[in-house]
Amino acid sequence: MNVTPLRRAPPDRCSPRLLALATLLALGARAAAAAAAPPGAPAPTGPGAEEERPPLLQLPGGVRPVRYALDLEVVPAREDGIRGRAEIAVVLERPLARIWLHARDLAVSEVTVEQAGGERVPGRLTQVHPSGVARLDLPRAVGPGPATIRLAWSAPWGPTGAGSFRAREGDDLYASTQFEAVEARRAFPCFDEPRFKTPFEVTLTVPAGLVAISNAPERGSEPAAGGLRRVRYSATRPIPTYLVFWTVGPYDVVDAPAPPNEIRRTPLPVRYVVPRRRAADVAFAREAGQALLPELERWFGTPFPYPKLDHIALPGFPLAMENPGAISYVESALLFDARRQGPDERRWIADTMAHEMSHHWFGDLVTLPWWTEIWLNESFAQWMGTRAVQRWQPSWGADVAAVRGTTRAMRQDELAATRAILKPLARIEEVEGQFDAMSYQKGAALLGMIERWVGEVPFRDGVRRYLAAHEDGTGSTDALLAEISAAAGRDVAGPFRTFLSQPGVPRVEAAVACEASGARVRLRQARALPRGSAVPAGGAWRIPVCLRYEAAGAVRERCTLLEEAEGTLALPEGCPAWLMPDAGAAGYYAWALPPADLARLRARGLARLGTLERLSFARAVAAAARAGALPYADAMDALTALARDPRPEVAAAPIEALEHAHDWLVAPADRPAVEAVARRLYRPVLARLGWSARPGESGAVRDLRGRVVRLLAVTGRDPGVRREAARRGAAYAGMADGKLHPEAVDPELVAIALAVAVQDLGRPAFDAVLARARSASDLATRERLLPALAAADDPDLARRFAAVVAGDELPLLERVGAVLDLHAVRGDPAFAARRLALLAENVDAWAAGLPPFMAARLPAIASGACSGEDAARVEALFAGRAAALPGVEPMVARAVEQIRLCAAGREADAGPASAWFARAAARDAPVRRGTPR
Numbered sequence: 013m014n015v016t017p018l019r020r021a022p023p024d025r026c027s028p029r030l031l032a033l034a035t036l037l038a039l040g041a042r043a044a045a046a047a048a049a050p051p052g053a054p055a056p057t058g059p060g061a062e063e064e065r066p067p068l069l070q071l072p073g074g075v076r077p078v079r080y081a082l083d084l085e086v087v088p089a090r091e092d093g094i095r096g097r098a099e100i101a102v103v104l105e106r107p108l109a110r111i112w113l114h115a116r117d118l119a120v121s122e123v124t125v126e127q128a129g130g131e132r133v134p135g136r137l138t139q140v141h142p143s144g145v146a147r148l149d150l151p152r153a154v155g156p157g158p159a160t161i162r163l164a165w166s167a168p169w170g171p172t173g174a175g176s177f178r179a180r181e182g183d184d185l186y187a188s189t190q191f192e193a194v195e196a197r198r199a200f201p202c203f204d205e206p207r208f209k210t211p212f213e214v215t216l217t218v219p220a221g222l223v224a225i226s227n228a229p230e231r232g233s234e235p236a237a238g239g240l241r242r243v244r245y246s247a248t249r250p251i252p253t254y255l256v257f258w259t260v261g262p263y264d265v266v267d268a269p270a271p272p273n274e275i276r277r278t279p280l281p282v283r284y285v286v287p288r289r290r291a292a293d294v295a296f297a298r299e300a301g302q303a304l305l306p307e308l309e310r311w312f313g314t315p316f317p318y319p320k321l322d323h324i325a326l327p328g329f330p331l332a333m334e335n336p337g338a339i340s341y342v343e344s345a346l347l348f349d350a351r352r353q354g355p356d357e358r359r360w361i362a363d364t365m366a367h368e369m370s371h372h373w374f375g376d377l378v379t380l381p382w383w384t385e386i387w388l389n390e391s392f393a394q395w396m397g398t399r400a401v402q403r404w405q406p407s408w409g410a411d412v413a414a415v416r417g418t419t420r421a422m423r424q425d426e427l428a429a430t431r432a433i434l435k436p437l438a439r440i441e442e443v444e445g446q447f448d449a450m451s452y453q454k455g456a457a458l459l460g461m462i463e464r465w466v467g468e469v470p471f472r473d474g475v476r477r478y479l480a481a482h483e484d485g486t487g488s489t490d491a492l493l494a495e496i497s498a499a500a501g502r503d504v505a506g507p508f509r510t511f512l513s514q515p516g517v518p519r520v521e522a523a524v525a526c527e528a529s530g531a532r533v534r535l536r537q538a539r540a541l542p543r544g545s546a547v548p549a550g551g552a553w554r555i556p557v558c559l560r561y562e563a564a565g566a567v568r569e570r571c572t573l574l575e576e577a578e579g580t581l582a583l584p585e586g587c588p589a590w591l592m593p594d595a596g597a598a599g600y601y602a603w604a605l606p607p608a609d610l611a612r613l614r615a616r617g618l619a620r621l622g623t624l625e626r627l628s629f630a631r632a633v634a635a636a637a638r639a640g641a642l643p644y645a646d647a648m649d650a651l652t653a654l655a656r657d658p659r660p661e662v663a664a665a666p667i668e669a670l671e672h673a674h675d676w677l678v679a680p681a682d683r684p685a686v687e688a689v690a691r692r693l694y695r696p697v698l699a700r701l702g703w704s705a706r707p708g709e710s711g712a713v714r715d716l717r718g719r720v721v722r723l724l725a726v727t728g729r730d731p732g733v734r735r736e737a738a739r740r741g742a743a744y745a746g747m748a749d750g751k752l753h754p755e756a757v758d759p760e761l762v763a764i765a766l767a768v769a770v771q772d773l774g775r776p777a778f779d780a781v782l783a784r785a786r787s788a789s790d791l792a793t794r795e796r797l798l799p800a801l802a803a804a805d806d807p808d809l810a811r812r813f814a815a816v817v818a819g820d821e822l823p824l825l826e827r828v829g830a831v832l833d834l835h836a837v838r839g840d841p842a843f844a845a846r847r848l849a850l851l852a853e854n855v856d857a858w859a860a861g862l863p864p865f866m867a868a869r870l871p872a873i874a875s876g877a878c879s880g881e882d883a884a885r886v887e888a889l890f891a892g893r894a895a896a897l898p899g900v901e902p903m904v905a906r907a908v909e910q911i912r913l914c915a916a917g918r919e920a921d922a923g924p925a926s927a928w929f930a931r932a933a934a935r936d937a938p939v940r941r942g943t944p945r
């Protein structure tokens with residue numbers, strides 16, 4: 013799954029303050045866990061004991077499903093949901109009169125159990141817990157041996173994105189499913205755990221004119237009564253319930269079979285399935301799919317494991333999901349319109365497609381045994397997706413996006429409220445919290461670190477051996493690490509485990525000692541903690557550390573395994589000119605140098621580092637400042653020097669620090685100094701870039717342009733930039749002619765241009781933007797328009813935006829997204845307060861209407877705040893709402909801790925920030941003279 017938010021986090025606005033819903037996440041709720049019901053699968057204490065206690069976490073042993081036949085009537089226009097019949101072939105390991113399974117909010121009308129060669133025994137199915145744990149009671153024991161459970165039921169539509177649900181696009185209705193993690197039980201009775209992999213034979217009865225798709229290829233169809241059609245699908249390879257999928261709707265279908273290659277000898281049927289009239293928008297996805305699938309097949313060394321592949325853009329769907337043979341996507345992760353969208357969104361599509369296709373090997377073919385190990389699925393797909401896109405389009409910056417993802421993960425992992433990747437689940441309600449930056453970005457970074465340490469080929473061979481050994485079954489962390497260790501000829505599992513089984517980011521301090529006897533680097537490790545953290549120091553990792561340095565006339569790399577609190581590494585070439593402790597930016601650690609070594613690196617080494625390494629430099633400087641280990645002034649000197657960097661990715665690195673200083677650190681009276689520094693640093697950049705992309709310009713340049721315009725317009729209060737932004741925003745929104753004009757602004761600049769137009773031109777701009785949002789037929793356009801409405805300073809317009817958010821004219825997911833995106837528009841205290849107020853006003857309605865995994869992430873909306881009072885407000889808001897928002901406690905803990913840490917950093921940095929900007933602005937005085945504010 014790719015837990016994309018309502019909208020993806022723009023890769024560059026990646027501080028945790030600006031994170032979109034999805035990357036915000038969970039840790040374990042200790043208090044709640046202590047109070048939770050006992051986990052399932054206890055050792056029986058006496059005959060029948062395990063049959064008595066509802067297994068709230070995992071099902072007990074005794075019965076194992078081996079095959080499902082699902083016969084479902086899916087009619088999108090029907091208000092009351094779907095109807096189904098199932099035959100579940102099971103093996104009873106002993107005589108049982110009670111079978112535990114899952115069924116959530118289903119109206120079950122028939123239940124029988126029939127032993128092979130025996131009679132049908134009628135039973136009764138009772139749901140015993142809101143999470144869907146159910147009990148099938150029989151009048152007498154059945155088994156041991158094979159048996160068939162037959163059921164008939166109806167299931168109401170679930171919330172969009174959970175279970176069996178509907179979405180509306182214009183006048184069209186689509187019915188679809190999303191079952192990860194524990195939502196299959198909302199659609200059919202089942203043994204809803206990933207370790208149970210069986211073939212599924214699905215039959216769908218649907219309106220005759222609609223397209224119907226499931227995991228397996230269609231085997232045949234025939235007309236059915238009432239204008240319906242019965243479509244039969246082949247049996248799948250063994251899959252778990254969370255990967256079962258179907259969708260029914262008025263889709264357009266584009267055939268694009270994948271030709272054979274040196275790994276796959278036959279063509280693979282591939283189709284792009286899109287909402288009606290959007291077929292033209294799959295051109296880019298086709299190109300990406302054609303390139304990325306063979307890339308994956310070559311790496312894995314085996315053909316795509318399933319007999320067909322459909323890529324499906326689901327209207328109203330907020331995720332992307334790796335259902336074998338039928339990947340479902342949020343519309344923005346598959347459809348691309350070059351007139352309205354930018355390279356950033358194009359790369360996002362490629363990333364997502366590569367991620368979901370990778371899952372077909374890692375997750376689908378070999379599945380996690382239990383949700384504790386979800387990192388196996390997600391880290392690997394994340395790492396592999398980046399790798400495949402990087403290989404296909406090296407200039408698109410997939411590697412840069414991955415480094416930024418690691419930075420985000422580290423920001424979360426510094427918190428007390430983070431979690432170990434392998435933290436056991438205490439309650440099933442915690443499962444959604446597993447889909448977080450730990451499972452995705454941290455795990456992906458760890459895989460990259462290990463690959464760099466052991467080498468590409470041994471790493472790949474270990475993964476191939478693991479997949480071959482467990483295909484169509486389940487694999488575990490232990491099994492994977494054992495195979496990589498075997499292929500690499502060294503113990504990978506030991507070091508890796510220190511990162512998987514404990515939370516936190518290690519900090520590696522490196523210091524060069526040059527003596528007559530030679531040069532040595534002394535390494536020390538400790539847990540990286542921000543100022544104000546309540547986490548006790550401690551933690552010990554076994555860390556593959558790779559150093560970059562220049563010695564004896566060449567830039568070199570040397571790696572070691574830091575296994576103790578301290579270690580040394582000899583540099584045989586003699587005293588280095590400079591040293592940087594994170595070669596390739598592949599380490600999952602924060603790093604630090606003594607002042608003299610840092611100064612040498614800045615003066616002599618930075619220009620010799622790669623782009624990713626310079627980003628690692630910026631991250632290390634920011635982390636050291638956050639920890640209080642580097643004075644604010646030194647950090648700002650080092651960061652702002654990067655604004656002149658020739659690589660656009662690096663030149664953008666200081667922007668977040670400028671915005672934060674302006675919005676939160678300096679007193680309002682001192683803001684003009686920050687504004688002046690922002691203008692001095694980035695006006696020349698915008699002058700060089702211009703307002704429009706040039707043909708062939710890279711995505712990174714376009715991305716930098718977007719960030720610079722935003723910085724100059726919002727933080728820099730640059731009058732010329734604001735005038736031009738407002739002019740273009742007004743043209744885009746069609747203030748003159750009532751029509752949308754995508755050609756008026758580059759896609760990267762639309763959001764900020766519209767926001768400035770709404771702020772500076774007021775009501776007419778607001779009305780135009782709202783009118784275009786109401787009539788826009790595509791999500792990409794609405795995503796740009798809606799947040800701009802939030803930018804209004806005028807209290808009347810702010811009230812109208814609040815009414816749009818609370819109303820039901822636009823889809824709920826998009827309204828919540830607009831509130832989240834308020835940050836993309838402006839991050840100052842007034843807007844943080846507005847976000848909090850909107851959250852408080854709407855939290856109950858949203859809790860009721862959002863799918864559970866999104867509802868649990870609502871506290872993320874508060875994460876841009878930065879004061880003790882705000883932290884208390886967020887705590888109070890969610891106190892008492894845990895029952896309505898299952899899994900919310902860890903998200904609240906994280907949001908509150910982030911706000912408190914931000915407040916602590918403010919207290920420490922406010923004075924030094926005012927002083928630094930006053931000095932920096934004074935240096936700028938001759939330039940500024942005569943420049944209107």
Ligand SMILES: [Zn+2]
Pocket residue numbers: 013014015367368371389390393
């Ligand atoms: Zn995934």
